[in-house]
Amino acid sequence: MSDGDHVTRAAARRRMSVGELAIWRSLVDTTAELRRILGAQLLRDSGLSPADYAVLLALSEARGRRLRSSELAAAVDWERSRLSHHLGRMEKRGLIRRDDCPTDSRGAEVSLTEDGARMFRGATAPHALAIKKNFADALTPEEFEALAGILRTLQNHLHPEQTSTSREDLHV
Amino acid sequence: MSDGDHVTRAAARRRMSVGELAIWRSLVDTTAELRRILGAQLLRDSGLSPADYAVLLALSEARGRRLRSSELAAAVDWERSRLSHHLGRMEKRGLIRRDDCPTDSRGAEVSLTEDGARMFRGATAPHALAIKKNFADALTPEEFEALAGILRTLQNHLHPEQTSTSREDLHV
DNA sequence: AGCATATGATTGACGCGTCAATCAAATTTG
DNA sequence: CAAATTTGATTGACGCGTCAATCATATGCT
Numbered sequence: 272m273s274d275g276d277h278v279t280r281a282a283a284r285r286r287m288s289v290g291e292l293a294i295w296r297s298l299v300d301t302t303a304e305l306r307r308i309l310g311a312q313l314l315r316d317s318g319l320s321p322a323d324y325a326v327l328l329a330l331s332e333a334r335g336r337r338l339r340s341s342e343l344a345a346a347v348d349w350e351r352s353r354l355s356h357h358l359g360r361m362e363k364r365g366l367i368r369r370d371d372c373p374t375d376s377r378g379a380e381v382s383l384t385e386d387g388a389r390m391f392r393g394a395t396a397p398h399a400l401a402i403k404k405n406f407a408d409a410l411t412p413e414e415f416e417a418l419a420g421i422l423r424t425l426q427n428h429l430h431p432e433q434t435s436t437s438r439e440d441l442h443v
Numbered sequence: 444m445s446d447g448d449h450v451t452r453a454a455a456r457r458r459m460s461v462g463e464l465a466i467w468r469s470l471v472d473t474t475a476e477l478r479r480i481l482g483a484q485l486l487r488d489s490g491l492s493p494a495d496y497a498v499l500l501a502l503s504e505a506r507g508r509r510l511r512s513s514e515l516a517a518a519v520d521w522e523r524s525r526l527s528h529h530l531g532r533m534e535k536r537g538l539i540r541r542d543d544c545p546t547d548s549r550g551a552e553v554s555l556t557e558d559g560a561r562m563f564r565g566a567t568a569p570h571a572l573a574i575k576k577n578f579a580d581a582l583t584p585e586e587f588e589a590l591a592g593i594l595r596t597l598q599n600h601l602h603p604e605q606t607s608t609s610r611e612d613l614h615v
Numbered sequence: 616a617g618c619a620t621a622t623g624a625t626t627g628a629c630g631c632g633t634c635a636a637t638c639a640a641a642t643t644t645g
Numbered sequence: 646c647a648a649a650t651t652t653g654a655t656t657g658a659c660g661c662g663t664c665a666a667t668c669a670t671a672t673g674c675t
Contacts, residue, residue: 320660320661322660322661322662349662350662350663350664352662352663352664352665353661353662353663356660356661356662356663357660357661357662360660360661375670375671376669376670376671377668377669377670377671378670
């Protein structure tokens, strides 16, 4: 049951069918559309981009509501350069702050400002509602089960070593 | 069987569960990772971005290998502004050409250059192989069936009126 | 100690995507 | 027909994301 790649080997020689390709395209198109809709909605409702939201979420969940830059990058699974750029923009808007790290003079500690925390709180409920309306309400419990399984399969395929479940579980 | 929204109404009052939210996040994360991997691979293999590829694909499939700007925008499902910007960059690289439209002096006709056609041909096989390796090889036929059904469900939810299947079918 | 290398983080350049504004040609309408 | 509106398409500004380069501090090695 946990033998992750016998499928890979079994299919290794076959060519991809046009049906499989169509499903791939449909997956890309549909998720892109959902992200577009939900991202635009989030921005209208709260003035936050999805990226802003991800950063504020990670900081909100962090002990002491503060993280080292590198921890934050790991939490949101971004390249550090991307994070630096984005933190610069968020700092300019007053959503977060960067202070020198006491234990490592190279490091930065990122924390929520009062404004950032407030905006995040205000964004949460409408955003969850939008996800529910546009995504969750469409699927039956069986479909959720099936989708969760497929995503686990895909993750196992992309990261064969780790024992699956969510990325958060192994945020070393 | 084709009653598209009884699910919507049935679930309308419930709150979204944390499990459903986790599946949504997993969907976003996993598809983002796949796009990132395949996009980077495509670029390395062929010098084309996914956006370039989409444009060249649409033009390759078009009658006479040329399309009006607006038709092209519809074919790739982009905003016209995005297309304009992207065509500008592609034109500068010599991948496509824009000529005045004979029947409507406002319009532009976009066509493949020889270079563009050649690069597209060279990109096709490795790109399909990468999709196969990273995505298609992971899933069983049953999982493909299930995923296709879920995507149909989601599309029906987003566009209730149309009779589903793929977007291409009704590219009026 | 002194030098090499690792690491934490930022920067600049550049392609990308969205929004609002613009422009010109076509169509509608009084 | 002339003014108003609609349509096809482009532009500019700005935020975003990636890559390669950079910088400063910390760590490892001899």
